[in-house]
Amino acid sequence: MTRGRRSVAFLCDVLALQVTGAAARIATQLFLEYVVQDHDAVLDGSSGALAGVLVPLALWLVVVLVTGQSIGDLAVELRYRGTRMPEMLARVLRWLGGVGGYLLLGLLPEPWSGLATLFALGAVVLVFVTKRGRGLPGILSAQHLTDARERQSE
Numbered sequence: 770m771t772r773g774r775r776s777v778a779f780l781c782d783v784l785a786l787q788v789t790g791a792a793a794r795i796a797t798q799l800f801l802e803y804v805v806q807d808h809d810a811v812l813d814g815s816s817g818a819l820a821g822v823l824v825p826l827a828l829w830l831v832v833v834l835v836t837g838q839s840i841g842d843l844a845v846e847l848r849y850r851g852t853r854m855p856e857m858l859a860r861v862l863r864w865l866g867g868v869g870g871y872l873l874l875g876l877l878p879e880p881w882s883g884l885a886t887l888f889a890l891g892a893v894v895l896v897f898v899t900k901r902g903r904g905l906p907g908i909l910s911a912q913h914l915t916d917a918r919e920r921q922s923e
Contacts, residue, residue: 770914774845775902779893782841782868786825793817793824822872829868833860838917839867839906849903849912859910866906867892 797820801810810816833839837860838848852859865873871892875885895904903914 770847770901770916772897772902775847775896775904775914778839778841778845778847779896779904780841781844782829782839785840785844786829786868786872789825789828790821794821796820822876826869826872829872830864833864833867833869837863839863842917846917848915848917849907849910850915851913852911854911859912862909863906863912866904866909870905 794817797817798811798814801807801816829839832843834857836843837856842848849859849863854862864870871885871888874888875882877884892905895908896902899907901914903912906912907914
C-alpha cells in the first residue's frame, strides 16, 4: 500500500464530492425555478447550497455504511480492516474521519465553518505521517489500510 495510492483515493473523493455537490446544487436550483417557480429562492441560492452539502453527506454515509469504503477507496480498491469495535461503529467513525467530518464542519456558521479547512489540511498531513497512510479514518476506526483485492481472514 503506497501513500501515492492513498492520495489518489483522497483526490477521487474530493473530485466526486465536488461533482456530486455541484449536481445537487444545479438540480435544486432547476427544481425551484421550473417546478416550484420560486424565483426568489433561486436568486437566494441557499437551498441549492444546502443541497450541495447534504446530498454528498448522505451519499458518502450510505456508501461507507454499505461497503465499508469511501467512493475514493472504491475507485482505487482500498479497504480498512481489523478492528475490535463493531463494524458499523467503525464505518461511521471512518465516515466522520473523512468526507463526513469535513462536510459537517463546513455546515457550521462562520467563522467556525473554517474548521473544515483545518480538518482537510490535517487529513492530508495524516495520510503522510500515519502507518501505511491510514489517516484519520484509520485512526478513528482503529483499522489498518489494505489492498481490497487481497483476501483477508478477519
